[in-house]
Amino acid sequence: MKITLSVLKADIGSVGGHTLPSRRVLAKVEEVVREEVGRLLLDAHVFHIGDDIVLLLSHTHGIRNASVHELAWKAFREGTQVAKEEGLYGAGQDLLKDAFSGNLHGLGPQVAEMEFEERPAEPFMVLAADKTEPGAFNLPLYLVFADPMYSSGLLLSSELRPGFRFRIMDLAQTERDSYIVLDAPERLYDIAALLRDSHRFGIESIWSRRYGEIAAVVSTTRLRNIAGRYVGKDDPVAIIRTQKIFPATEEFGPPFALAPFVAGDTRGSHHLPLMPVKANTPASTFFCVPMVCGLAFSLKEGRFSEPVDLFADPVWDAVRAKVVEKAQEMRRQGFYGPAMLPMEELEYTGIAERLKELEREFS
Ligand code: 13P
Ligand code: 13P
Ligand code: MG
Ligand code: MG
């Protein structure tokens, strides 16, 4: 059976700052989506990461389907209405256009979708980040799909041995989408040369070379490219199929435990580590540290099992304690050097404007 998974994420307002959506907003979004389960949709699961609401939808209509995208748009719009009634901060923040125009790409929400023939057992995971940048998953996914030091399955399983194909997007292109396709392991150094720059390049999808099957998709929207100014962060969502011909679920843990420094946090203008947290965690008052959550499911004829929270077991409390130390160390140097983003990535214009004025005082 050919199934489509669609994950759509938007920040439509939050309580007391950029923290989390209110219960009423979440309930409204969920109600709109639920109405279509058994009709347009096979199943739906709604959760949040920080103040971003994530819709996981299954159906048989393929990717970029107008009706599915319109349903998500409707859910986010009706949720925004509730957010406005409640006076939530940044109500409708990620809905950058007024009218729906066929699909959600270019309207603000993050979109990751894949269509595949469902395997007899189809385990998959959804990753969602808040307070960070589209390339935030670059390093962990590179390590899972291309580095045997992290992903021993690349050595242990003949299914994985031929490696994976990376489709990487140039996020600086604003006129049109621009991709490069590179095969690991042969092009490992080229893949690394691109992915090291998480502000500029983002993994868009990953494919099994042996079977041509899609393994992973990541959203690649840059809100700034749509709105032309800072309107909140463009943090990604991803769908990843696991096991058998793909890396095992547990092979994703250690690369995320690395918690690489990524752009984001307060005012989208700093570098802090990407902290793995439980699903439905509010954003942190510690500087809005970038966060990622992960839920894994089994799929049967398009219906979801209950989720397992990938960053909930006791190991992750120990990881988080380390990540907090790493974050505090960077934060100690405040605005200085790599703690704050370079000029061209700064999402607020205050410093650039001030430097222009200071130019006149130079002699
Ligand atoms: P189980 O024996 O619990 O199924 O684990 C299999 C495995 O290989 C995990 O990596
Ligand atoms: P969000 O993108 O989650 O709204 O965060 C905005 C921000 O600048 C927080 O400091
Ligand atoms: Mg917000
Ligand atoms: Mg947000």
Ligand code: MG
């Ligand atoms: Mg966000």
